[in-house]
Amino acid sequence: MSGAIAMQWSAGGDGAARFESKAATRESPVVKWLIVGVSLTFFAVFLLMPLVAVLVEALRKGWETYVTALIDPDALSAVKLTLIAAAIALPLNLVFGVAAAWAIAKFEFRGKHFLITLIDLPFSVSPVIAGLIYVLVFGAQGWLGPWLSEHDIKVIFAVPGIVLATVFVTFPFVARELIPLMEAQGKEEEEAAVVLGANGWQTFWHVTLPNIKWGLMYGVILTNARAMGEFGAVSVVSGHIRGETNTLPLHVEILYNEYQFAAAFAVASLLAMLALVTLGIKTWVEHRAAAAHNEKQDDAS
Amino acid sequence: MSAPARSFRVLPGFRLTLGYTLAYLSLIVLVPLAAVFLKTFTLTFDQFWAVVSAPRVVASYKLSFGMSLLAAAINAVFGLMLAWALVRYSFPGKKLIDALVDLPFALPTAVAGIALTALYAKNGWIGQLLEPLGIQVAFKPLGVLVALVFIGLPFVVRTVQPILEDLDTELEEAAASLGAQRWQIFRHVILPVLLPALLTGFALAFARAVGEYGSVIFIAGNIPMVSEITPLMIITKLEQYDYTGATAIAVVMLLFSFTLLLVINGLQAWTAKRTGRNR
Numbered sequence: 149m150s151g152a153i154a155m156q157w158s159a160g161g162d163g164a165a166r167f168e169s170k171a172a173t174r175e176s177p178v179v180k181w182l183i184v185g186v187s188l189t190f191f192a193v194f195l196l197m198p199l200v201a202v203l204v205e206a207l208r209k210g211w212e213t214y215v216t217a218l219i220d221p222d223a224l225s226a227v228k229l230t231l232i233a234a235a236i237a238l239p240l241n242l243v244f245g246v247a248a249a250w251a252i253a254k255f256e257f258r259g260k261h262f263l264i265t266l267i268d269l270p271f272s273v274s275p276v277i278a279g280l281i282y283v284l285v286f287g288a289q290g291w292l293g294p295w296l297s298e299h300d301i302k303v304i305f306a307v308p309g310i311v312l313a314t315v316f317v318t319f320p321f322v323a324r325e326l327i328p329l330m331e332a333q334g335k336e337e338e339e340a341a342v343v344l345g346a347n348g349w350q351t352f353w354h355v356t357l358p359n360i361k362w363g364l365m366y367g368v369i370l371t372n373a374r375a376m377g378e379f380g381a382v383s384v385v386s387g388h389i390r391g392e393t394n395t396l397p398l399h400v401e402i403l404y405n406e407y408q409f410a411a412a413f414a415v416a417s418l419l420a421m422l423a424l425v426t427l428g429i430k431t432w433v434e435h436r437a438a439a440a441h442n443e444k445q446d447d448a449s
Numbered sequence: 450m451s452a453p454a455r456s457f458r459v460l461p462g463f464r465l466t467l468g469y470t471l472a473y474l475s476l477i478v479l480v481p482l483a484a485v486f487l488k489t490f491t492l493t494f495d496q497f498w499a500v501v502s503a504p505r506v507v508a509s510y511k512l513s514f515g516m517s518l519l520a521a522a523i524n525a526v527f528g529l530m531l532a533w534a535l536v537r538y539s540f541p542g543k544k545l546i547d548a549l550v551d552l553p554f555a556l557p558t559a560v561a562g563i564a565l566t567a568l569y570a571k572n573g574w575i576g577q578l579l580e581p582l583g584i585q586v587a588f589k590p591l592g593v594l595v596a597l598v599f600i601g602l603p604f605v606v607r608t609v610q611p612i613l614e615d616l617d618t619e620l621e622e623a624a625a626s627l628g629a630q631r632w633q634i635f636r637h638v639i640l641p642v643l644l645p646a647l648l649t650g651f652a653l654a655f656a657r658a659v660g661e662y663g664s665v666i667f668i669a670g671n672i673p674m675v676s677e678i679t680p681l682m683i684i685t686k687l688e689q690y691d692y693t694g695a696t697a698i699a700v701v702m703l704l705f706s707f708t709l710l711l712v713i714n715g716l717q718a719w720t721a722k723r724t725g726r727n728r
Contacts, residue, residue: 163614164539172625173618174537179631184540187531194599195552197574198564205567244473251467254460263470265714269478272706274660276680277699280687281481284488289692291484315477339459348461370554377557379663380680384687397559397663404563404667413567416560423555430555431548 202420205413217403217411218418225391226399226415229307233382233395234375237314241371245322246364250352253330254338264327270319278316279384282309305387310395313381318374322367329363330356362437366430373426377419485703488696500697505673506682510701512590513679517658520597521605525651528605529643535606536613550607553600558663565596566668588670593678596664601654608650612643612724645720652716656709660702 167173174180207214217223248267252260270278284290286303296303303309337359341351357364379397386393388402396419403412489497500506534540535547553561569576569586576587586592616639624634662680669676677685679702686695 164537164543166618167537168539170618170622172622175631180538183530184534184538187527187534188546190527191531191546191550193575194595194602195549197568198561198599199549199552199556201564201568201574202560205564244470247466247473248470250462251470255458255463255467257467263474265710266474266479267470268710269482272656272660272710273482274662274680274683274699274702274706276660276662276683277485277702280683280695280699281484283687284484284692284696285481287692312477316481319477335460342459342461351460352462373555377555377560379557379559383662384684397557400557400559400563409567412563416557416563419557419560423552423557423560426555427548427551430551431544 199420199424202413202416205409206417208413209410213410214414214417217408217414220411222391222394223396223399223415226394226396227418229310229394230376230396232307233311233314234372236311237318237375238368238371240315241318242322242364242368244319245324245326245367248323249326249330249360250356252327253333254335267320267323270316275317275378275380276384278381279313282312282316282385286312304385305389305393307393309385310382310393313385314375314378317378317381318371321371321374322364325363325367325370326360329360333359362433362440366433366437369426369429369433373423376422482703485696485699488693489700492693492697496693497697497700500694501701505677506679506698508674509677509679509682512593512676513659516590516593516597517655520594520601520658521651521655523594523598524601524605524654525647528602528650528654529609529647531602532606532609532613536610551603553603558600558661559667561599561664562596562667565599565664566592569595569668587668588672588676590669590676592668592670593665593676596668597658597661600661600664601658604653604657605647605650608646608653609643612646612720615724616642642723645716645723649713649716649720652709652713656706656713659709660706 175183248263251257252264283304286292286296286309288297288304290304292303303312337355338351341355342348346354376395377397378395379401382395383398383401386395386398388394388398390402394402396415400412400416400419403409403415492500531550535543535550566587567573569579569592571577571580571585571587573587576585579586584591586595620638621634624638625631629637660680662678662684665678666681669678669681671677671681679698683695683698683702686692686698
């Protein structure tokens, strides 16, 4: 199952003119504005209002409460843990994504489609189950539980468990983005480089990487957003120890359940801004990728 | 990996990258997932069945699957309209809206959960409008529906949008020149091409909704037999240190997810066939 967020290579330019310029492919103005009106109302109610609500609720008790909530030691330690989890999960899944895409896109082998399906699995597993599986392996009653406690290693209800859960939920993003991209680009350029005497690493670094850099960046942004925002999976393995095993989304939950709404929304607003920055960079990358794609096609023709 | 294929291989790194892929995949995903199934085998079938068919758990299936289906259906209708508007019409603010459609992917689910709860609570912006009408959303099953609509919308829009963009106008022009009405053209020319993508978007939104946790638990109220979703049942069992119970319910959800995954793969193959697009 794709995450349904594959990059839109055809982006750029307003294609609507193509349809609106001809009588055969346009609707009457009444129908047009009815569709635009209904869909935008739906968009505003379901998507825009929650976003605005976060920012308004965060500032409901004024700037002072807002800032106090953010510089609270527990909030700061949650920020730190969130950054640590993302900083570990991101490079791991980046290396995996590139390796998987290289093997799948540049070579033919049996079972390829099955492998792609397996890589997609984490997308179709409930986040709660993503947490549960690590509890079953590393928890006190899990497979490795007795061995881990003998050696005084804590995975569940500790930072390693949070990192593992984060790695799991962000597992497919980079691979998912790179596989179709590298398949579409074929392997002629790489083969030419190798024939001319480049070694594997040089070929990847100088030939493949420039071709996939936008797709790679796209995967990295999505991975990062999900890593920093994951709630369900992390919640199962965290143990919710304040100041120790709380990530930002978990800190939001704790504050909210303690009826500290303004503080909860203040911390949530940080995550909402992260989401907006993510969407901003994502749009920019799509724009650049489309431009690079068109340039390459112009060169070819 | 047959011998003749290898002799044609010019590029290096096949064994290394495939080996690493398989090892990492097994370590992070496959082995831990297998743990769920192995753990279930410690139960007899009767024990397993007693857990997964307990009335409170069955009530959670009804809520989770029912509301997920309904949310996916709502998203199929409005997502199609939104995708249509974004592709076919120009209107002010379109680029911004196009970028914001992905908000549910980017916004952490816990944030969405508390924001929706604030909106739909009795004194919230939307809740106070619905209150006089006798409609309560927050802390009711309807709240679950609202949260699932929120997280599912981009799946439909982003699956349908590229197909709409690639649509050739010639068929529509031909139909129009033959005297077809606009609605007939949509019904008989456009919709058949869109249908596989629309169903894929529907299935993706449905699959995501069934497993969703973060955005739902705040607004659902989590009342046993009334507004408890199935993922919450797993959490509840875990909090009671009932690991086998949690695992049994997880197996039911996983089997369902894997079935849906096969359906979605089939739908995507159908989309590719209908439209000549790859994936």
